[in-house]
Amino acid sequence: MLYRLFLKTLPHVNGSTSIVDYIKQMNRSLNENDPAAYVIPNNADLISQYFLLYSSSGDPTDFEEEIDYDYQVALVRARMDSARYQQNKIVVEATQKYLDYVFNTDDIKATLSGRVTVDYHWLESLLGTQFKSVIFALVLVWSLVSISLRSLYGGTLAVIPVVLSCLSIYAFMGVMGITLAVGTSMTAAIALGIGVDFSIHTLDRIKLLITEEGVEPENALRQLYPSTGRALLFSFVAVFIGFGILGLSYVPPLSKLGMLIAFSVLISFVSSMTVLPALIKHLQPAFLGYVKKCKHCLALESNTQL
Amino acid sequence: MNTSTLKLIISVSLLNLFSLPAYSSDWPSGDDIARNINARDEGVAVSRKLRMEMTDRHGKVRVRETKAFRKYFGDEKRTVIFYLAPKNIKDTAFLTYDYADNSQDDDQWLYLPAMRKVRRISASDRGDYFLGTDFSFEDIKLETRVSLEDYTRKTIAEDSIDGVHCYVVEETAITSEIADELGHSRRESCVDDNLWIVLKSKVWDTQNKLLKTTYFKDIFSVQGILTTHTMEVENHKTGHKTRFDFSEVNYEDGVNDRVFTKNALKRGL
Numbered sequence: 001m002l003y004r005l006f007l008k009t010l011p012h013v014n015g016s017t018s019i020v021d022y023i024k025q026m027n028r029s030l031n032e033n034d035p036a037a038y039v040i041p042n043n044a045d046l047i048s049q050y051f052l053l054y055s056s057s058g059d060p061t062d063f064e065e066e067i068d069y070d071y072q073v074a075l076v077r078a079r080m081d082s083a084r085y086q087q088n089k090i091v092v093e094a095t096q097k098y099l100d101y102v103f104n105t106d107d108i109k110a111t112l113s114g115r116v117t118v119d120y121h122w123l124e125s126l127l128g129t130q131f132k133s134v135i136f137a138l139v140l141v142w143s144l145v146s147i148s149l150r151s152l153y154g155g156t157l158a159v160i161p162v163v164l165s166c167l168s169i170y171a172f173m174g175v176m177g178i179t180l181a182v183g184t185s186m187t188a189a190i191a192l193g194i195g196v197d198f199s200i201h202t203l204d205r206i207k208l209l210i211t212e213e214g215v216e217p218e219n220a221l222r223q224l225y226p227s228t229g230r231a232l233l234f235s236f237v238a239v240f241i242g243f244g245i246l247g248l249s250y251v252p253p254l255s256k257l258g259m260l261i262a263f264s265v266l267i268s269f270v271s272s273m274t275v276l277p278a279l280i281k282h283l284q285p286a287f288l289g290y291v292k293k294c295k296h297c298l299a300l301e302s303n304t305q306l
Numbered sequence: 307m308n309t310s311t312l313k314l315i316i317s318v319s320l321l322n323l324f325s326l327p328a329y330s331s332d333w334p335s336g337d338d339i340a341r342n343i344n345a346r347d348e349g350v351a352v353s354r355k356l357r358m359e360m361t362d363r364h365g366k367v368r369v370r371e372t373k374a375f376r377k378y379f380g381d382e383k384r385t386v387i388f389y390l391a392p393k394n395i396k397d398t399a400f401l402t403y404d405y406a407d408n409s410q411d412d413d414q415w416l417y418l419p420a421m422r423k424v425r426r427i428s429a430s431d432r433g434d435y436f437l438g439t440d441f442s443f444e445d446i447k448l449e450t451r452v453s454l455e456d457y458t459r460k461t462i463a464e465d466s467i468d469g470v471h472c473y474v475v476e477e478t479a480i481t482s483e484i485a486d487e488l489g490h491s492r493r494e495s496c497v498d499d500n501l502w503i504v505l506k507s508k509v510w511d512t513q514n515k516l517l518k519t520t521y522f523k524d525i526f527s528v529q530g531i532l533t534t535h536t537m538e539v540e541n542h543k544t545g546h547k548t549r550f551d552f553s554e555v556n557y558e559d560g561v562n563d564r565v566f567t568k569n570a571l572k573r574g575l
Contacts (some may be wrong), residue, residue: 030421030425041420043420044394045393045394045395045419045420046418046420046421048392048394048395049394049395049398049418049419049420049421050418051438052389052395052398052416052437052438053416053418053425053427055435055437055438056400056414056416056427056430056436056437057427057430057431057434057435057436057443058434058435058438059435059544060360060362060435060438060439060440060544060546060548061362061363061544061546064362068362068364068366069362069364069366069367069368070366070367070368
């Protein structure tokens, strides 16, 4: 049976069973237990007669798990010693390819089934869309912020803290040994939505201070912390505690979700209060009201000083 | 509540007490019923066609057409079954010698035409399934008779099946060893007290769960011998069903003793 030889070549597949094993064993038993007779006999009638012989005292439903009652549909069971998605993926995909390109013809058809296959498919759709959905959410956030600040530069700055928090979520999961599952796969997208608040508030406040309240750009950051910074701190504490409470849940998916979001909010708050202002101070972006800096301008400035 | 109502209630309930007894002394005893059943003439030898129809719990059906012979040699009963259809098991034949003494294992042979060999089959337990059907070897051996030594029995009720009056006989396996051997510990049979033939029988397994229900139908006399033409059994545990239909039943022509030999298995019909 070629398909079973094929299954044997796959990693973590320890063996397979099907009605064929019983036929071979019956053939061997009826041929003085000769190991060379552990084969499928070359006579279909003989196989039927073996089954009749077996039924001379066996339960009529004995082979129910292996083959249907009119011998049309059979089940081949492959045993795996691993339940990990990474290994399942190799086996399921290779077997599916084998069935599609080698096994299935107009006369015979096989479909993959069983827990490993089902697990593979739903995890595949979960994981396959994971990266895409995070990127999609990032692009949306980026374009919305860009529109509201009327600056692509602004949008880019605003997403930096949430990108950091997304990355730190995955790092946190790796360190804590939290696997991607239905619950944990949503965290990055949720964290993105919650975390971007901090940077929008920060950027908007600086813009307001410089352009409308006439604060000197050098002093803008100093005025940011007591006002918006303070408000963001309270907002952060509230969200952090809110989700952190979930971390105490006895339901593992809930507690993981809570911990991950609380952690990501922490990162986006801290980076909105440190990385983002530092970048602003260094880059002095014009869309926030900073005076345009250019090499030419600098040269002009130094000339006038002379 | 006034006294006349109370009197009425008391008299009605007393009346009920007498008119609905749990047991009736008029009923024949379980042992008498069993003896009457076994006293029925079964004929020394019979040849007949037997159609076996097996249905699994998904409703898929296997049909096997056979020609069967049975003959008593004193207390010993010999049965041979030749398969006629389907094609892939045509000419397969099964021969069994049932000895009256239960401690002596039955002798069984199966001829597989594709191997051209008669194989001796290790003796089956009495409760084993018979040739892929829901009947046990014991059921086949007894056919429409009952075993006297395996059970204690008592008559527990009156009933009727399709308008035919019958007594319900409860049979309980004498020992747990016998219950294990038979695959059931208790049986309730409805016995027609006119013809002394079992119409319906239910068995419970050793955990006292309903295991099988068997119906005996199309009962009519052939050449003066009362013959059950249809036996239907359903296994409630597996959902598997079996129906035996007997036809061309012939008691008169006799059956040659040579039919019950290994050579005859090979030679076929």
